[in-house]
Amino acid sequence: MMFASILSCKKDTRPNYQFMPNMYEPVGYEAYAESDAFPGGVEAQLPAEGSIPRGDFMPFEIENNNDGYLLAKQTLKSSLDSTQIDSERGKELYDIYCGICHGNKGAGQGKLVKREKILGVPSYDDAGRAITEGSIYHTIYYGKNAMGSYANQLNEEERWQVVDYVLKLKADLEK
Amino acid sequence: MKKSYQSLEDNSTNTMIQVIYRKLTSNFLNLGLVFLLTISTSLTAQEGDPAKGKTLYNTNCASCHQLDKKMTGPALRNVEARLAEEQGLDREWLNKWIRNSAGLIKSGDAYANQIYNEYNGTAMTAFPQLSDQDISDILAYTAQPKAEPAPAAGSETGATGAQTEGGISNKLILGALAILFALLAMALVLVRKTLNRFAEAKGIDIAMEDKSIPLWKAFVKNQFLVLVSVIFLLLASAYFVYGYLSQIGVDQGYEPVQPIHYSHRIHAGDNGIDCKYCHSSARVSKHSGIPSLNICMNCHKSIYQVAEETQAEGINEYGVDYNAEIKKLYAAVGWDDAEQKYTGETQPVKWVRIHNLPDFAYFNHSQHVTVAGVECQTCHGPVEEMEVMYQYSPLTMGWCIDCHRQTEVNVKDNAYYTKIHEQLSKKYGVDKLTAAQMGGLECGKCHY
Numbered sequence: 001m002m003f004a005s006i007l008s009c010k011k012d013t014r015p016n017y018q019f020m021p022n023m024y025e026p027v028g029y030e031a032y033a034e035s036d037a038f039p040g041g042v043e044a045q046l047p048a049e050g051s052i053p054r055g056d057f058m059p060f061e062i063e064n065n066n067d068g069y070l071l072a073k074q075t076l077k078s079s080l081d082s083t084q085i086d087s088e089r090g091k092e093l094y095d096i097y098c099g100i101c102h103g104n105k106g107a108g109q110g111k112l113v114k115r116e117k118i119l120g121v122p123s124y125d126d127a128g129r130a131i132t133e134g135s136i137y138h139t140i141y142y143g144k145n146a147m148g149s150y151a152n153q154l155n156e157e158e159r160w161q162v163v164d165y166v167l168k169l170k171a172d173l174e175k
Numbered sequence: 176m177k178k179s180y181q182s183l184e185d186n187s188t189n190t191m192i193q194v195i196y197r198k199l200t201s202n203f204l205n206l207g208l209v210f211l212l213t214i215s216t217s218l219t220a221q222e223g224d225p226a227k228g229k230t231l232y233n234t235n236c237a238s239c240h241q242l243d244k245k246m247t248g249p250a251l252r253n254v255e256a257r258l259a260e261e262q263g264l265d266r267e268w269l270n271k272w273i274r275n276s277a278g279l280i281k282s283g284d285a286y287a288n289q290i291y292n293e294y295n296g297t298a299m300t301a302f303p304q305l306s307d308q309d310i311s312d313i314l315a316y317t318a319q320p321k322a323e324p325a326p327a328a329g330s331e332t333g334a335t336g337a338q339t340e341g342g343i344s345n346k347l348i349l350g351a352l353a354i355l356f357a358l359l360a361m362a363l364v365l366v367r368k369t370l371n372r373f374a375e376a377k378g379i380d381i382a383m384e385d386k387s388i389p390l391w392k393a394f395v396k397n398q399f400l401v402l403v404s405v406i407f408l409l410l411a412s413a414y415f416v417y418g419y420l421s422q423i424g425v426d427q428g429y430e431p432v433q434p435i436h437y438s439h440r441i442h443a444g445d446n447g448i449d450c451k452y453c454h455s456s457a458r459v460s461k462h463s464g465i466p467s468l469n470i471c472m473n474c475h476k477s478i479y480q481v482a483e484e485t486q487a488e489g490i491n492e493y494g495v496d497y498n499a500e501i502k503k504l505y506a507a508v509g510w511d512d513a514e515q516k517y518t519g520e521t522q523p524v525k526w527v528r529i530h531n532l533p534d535f536a537y538f539n540h541s542q543h544v545t546v547a548g549v550e551c552q553t554c555h556g557p558v559e560e561m562e563v564m565y566q567y568s569p570l571t572m573g574w575c576i577d578c579h580r581q582t583e584v585n586v587k588d589n590a591y592y593t594k595i596h597e598q599l600s601k602k603y604g605v606d607k608l609t610a611a612q613m614g615g616l617e618c619g620k621c622h623y
Contacts, residue, residue, distance in 0.1 A: 012428050012429060012430040012565065013430060013431055013432055014429075014431070015426050015429055015431075015531075016422065016423065016424060016425060016426050016429070017423050017424070018423065018424045019423045019424055023533065023534060023535050024424070024533040024534055024535075025534060026534040027534075031461075031462050032462075032465060032526075032528070040523060042523045044467075044523075065296065066296055066297070066298045095449070096449040096451045096452055096455075097449075097452055097455075100446075100447070100448050100449070100452065108234065111446060111447050112446060112448075112474070115445075115446065116233075116482075117446065117474075117478055117482075118238075118474060118477055118478065119233045119234075119237030119238065119477075120233060120234065120235065120236060120237030120238030120239065120240075121234075121238060122234070122235070122238070122300075126300075126304075127303065127304050128300050128301040128302045128303055128304060129300055143473075145238055145239045145247045145297070146238045146239060146246065146247055146476060146477045147238075147473070148469065148470075148472055148473035148474075148476065149469070150473075152455075152467070152469070152470075153452075153455040153470070154455075155459075
């Protein structure tokens with residue numbers, strides 16, 4: 001009883017006491033911390049414009065507009081060759097990021113569509129759209145209409161894996 | 176991790192609840208009749224089937240058009256009548272536009288170019304597969320009058336009425352109990368009084384208790400009893416002090432109020448969105464990552480309000496106005512919902528961090544999520560049921576070590592580790608290695 005009453009004094013909306021917090025709290029910058037070094041105290045900043053990540057990086061130069069979409073649709077080709085394609089990972093990523101709306105079979109019948117939260121998700125075999133690998137990549141990169149960009153959730157290699165998996169689903173749907 | 180969405184996809188609740196509302200009021204029945212009548216009149220007038228049109232509309236048009244709200248494209252309520260009145264454009268023009276809007280724009284059609292420029296050159300997808308009948312079905316659906324919000328309001332007041340009724344009945348019961356106890360107490364006092372009076376009247380002297388030594392004096396005199404109770408008290412207090420000290424710095428159950436009320440129950444539970452959809456960096460980095468607001472906007476660009484039953488549930492059960500929370504998101508990310516564009520005025524959201532390891536302990540999400548394949552729920556608990564997120568696990572060292580001792584490492588299909596696993600298995604004389612036997616208990620793995 002007494003123990004329970006002591007515990008119940010602890011309020012759940014604020015953190016518990018810490019003993020000698022010196023070693024608990026980081027000296028260096030932590031992700032998402034507040035810091036005077038940045039305007040507004042926000043440490044989560046976008047990279048400076050024009051900065052390039054280390055490693056194997058290719059800038060994506062096709063623009064985010066309708067002409068860019070058409071250009072990508074006709075000319076853009078996957079940067080992965082057949083040995084690099086891992087359809088198991090493609091499926092895993094697709095199920096996380098795309099399946100919720102597009103459906104795990106790509107027919108536009110994801111859970112959010114079935115629950116009528118988001119409507120009008122097309123099937124991949126839609127004749128009017130006639131998607132290609134370039135147009136899929138462009139759409140993942142920039143988003144299209146009501147769909148947002150997935151460029152920050154998937155890196156370049158992962159995007160191409162998803163593109164390959166989408167093409168596979170499209171082929172299955174067209175059978 | 177790979178949850179089968181199929182099993183979750185089956186439960187759609189919307190239609191069922193609407194049927195219940197229908198039974199609620201006879202007024203609504205009348206409304207329904209009026210509604211049906213209007214549908215049948217529009218049926219004869221336009222020779223399109225609005226029910227079929229709705230399905231077609233939802234699959235083909237709804238991603239960019241809403242009936243009463245500007246989205247990627249214009250609102251479509253009564254689009255045919257509006258175009259005929261305002262622009263003098265007929266069905267023929269609409270057919271051309273729907274099947275190949277780009278072609279119509281190129282042909283130099285004045286209104287086609289005007290609308291194309293008005294929406295910043297967003298091209299409408301061509302729908303060559305829609306037949307004349309399909310298009311008239313869709314237009315019949317868009318020509319339907321706006322559904323009255325009355326049934327929703329009725330259901331809401333009905334629900335809140337039931338709620339307040341429940342509250343009143345609870346209070347009533349409590350009040351009745353209190354009155355009953357008061358009456359009982361009064362009755363007892365009265366009985367005692369009358370008994371005393373009887374005793375007085377009959378001349379009986381009520382025997383008073385003997386004036387013996389008080390209890391505490393007797394207790395002090397008995398030294399053995401004092402010793403035993405002192406020892407007991409010391410032990411008991413040591414137990415509680417130890418309990419208190421050992422929970423210092425442990426934030427299990429910490430449940431802060433967040434600046435925007437985000438319900439994991441709705442997103443991860445009801446809608447079955449994968450954890451890694453929003454917390455995508457848990458796959459690849461040390462941090463699981465607080466999703467940036469543009470990830471919210473992936474869906475909330477088109478979901479600008481929650482379903483009516485969800486809103487009612489939020490207000491009645493959790494005291495939260497979900498639609499107001501979506502407005503908070505729009506304010507923070509700088510999204511003008513009426514104009515459907517970003518204003519550029521953003522305010523960072525100060526989320527309150529819940530899970531916080533001390534600086535001297537190293538933890539890496541990707542190592543657990545991607546390499547070990549541990550489910551998020553193993554440490555974070557049933558997040559998909561949490562209306563308000565709280566810390567499920569103690570996050571103490573003992574808790575980490577328990578898991579490392581019990582978890583068997585999955586070495587299947589991992590050629591890289593096969594040899595070292597064989598060696599270690601031989602060394603420990605076991606078939607399956609736990610994380611601890613792979614070095615999961617070494618100090619330097621987490622403290623450096």
